[in-house]
Amino acid sequence: GAAGLPEAVPARIAGGLEVIDMAAGWTHSCAVRAGGDPFCWGAGASGQLGTGRHYEEAAPGEVAPAPVTAPGQTYVSISAGVRHTCGVRHQGETMCWGRGAEGQLGNGEVWVFHFTPQLVLREPGRQFVPNQGPFVRVDAGATEHVCGVTREREVLCWGRGSHGQLGVDDWLTTYPQVVRIPPL
Numbered sequence: 001g002a003a004g005l006p007e008a009v010p011a012r013i014a015g016g017l018e019v020i021d022m023a024a025g026w027t028h029s030c031a032v033r034a035g036g037d038p039f040c041w042g043a044g045a046s047g048q049l050g051t052g053r054h055y056e057e058a059a060p061g062e063v064a065p066a067p068v069t070a071p072g073q074t075y076v077s078i079s080a081g082v083r084h085t086c087g088v089r090h091q092g093e094t095m096c097w098g099r100g101a102e103g104q105l106g107n108g109e110v111w112v113f114h115f116t117p118q119l120v121l122r123e124p125g126r127q128f129v130p131n132q133g134p135f136v137r138v139d140a141g142a143t144e145h146v147c148g149v150t151r152e153r154e155v156l157c158w159g160r161g162s163h164g165q166l167g168v169d170d171w172l173t174t175y176p177q178v179v180r181i182p183p184l
Helices: none
Strands: 019-024 028-033 038-042 062-067 075-080 084-089 094-099 113-119 135-139 145-150 155-160 172-178
Touching: 028 075, 028 084, 038 075, 075 135, 084 135, 084 145
Parallel strands: 019 075
Antiparallel strands: 019 028, 028 038, 038 062, 075 084, 084 094, 094 113, 135 145, 145 155, 155 172
C-alpha cells in the first residue's frame, strides 16, 4: 500500500484479497482472487499491470492492487516476468500483456506494448480452440520469454531465446513452439 523503502518483514497487501494464485515479477506483483479476478500492483510503465493505464517510468505505479482490464474473463493462474505478465483463463486460453519487444506476448508482434490482456495465438491468424485452450499453467520467465504446459503435457515456449531458453532451434519466436523433450 505504500511506495518507498523496502520492507524487511512481510506486510499485508492492501485490499485484503483472498487469492488462489500470485506472482512476483521484477518490479510488479499480481494475484488472482478466489473468484478468478486478476489484480496487479507496482511499476507499470510497460503495461505489465494490465490496467489499461500508462505510468511514467519514474512513477511508483499502483501501490495497491488494481484490477486487470479483463471484463468477463476469469483466471486460474498468473505469472509475472520482467516487464510482462501472462495468465491462464478458466477455459485454458492464455492472455499476456505488457512489453512485447521480443515476442513474449505470443501474438506474433514484436516491439509493442499492450496495456490490456492480449490472446496468445497458435500461429498467424489462428487461435487455439476457443473455450478449450491448451494451457494449464504458464511461466512468464525471468527475461523476455514465456513457457507453458498444455493439457496434453507438452511444453510450449515463445519470446526471446538467445541463450537457448526456448528449447527450440530458434532465437526468437512470436508464437508458442513445442519443445521437443527426449524420452527417458
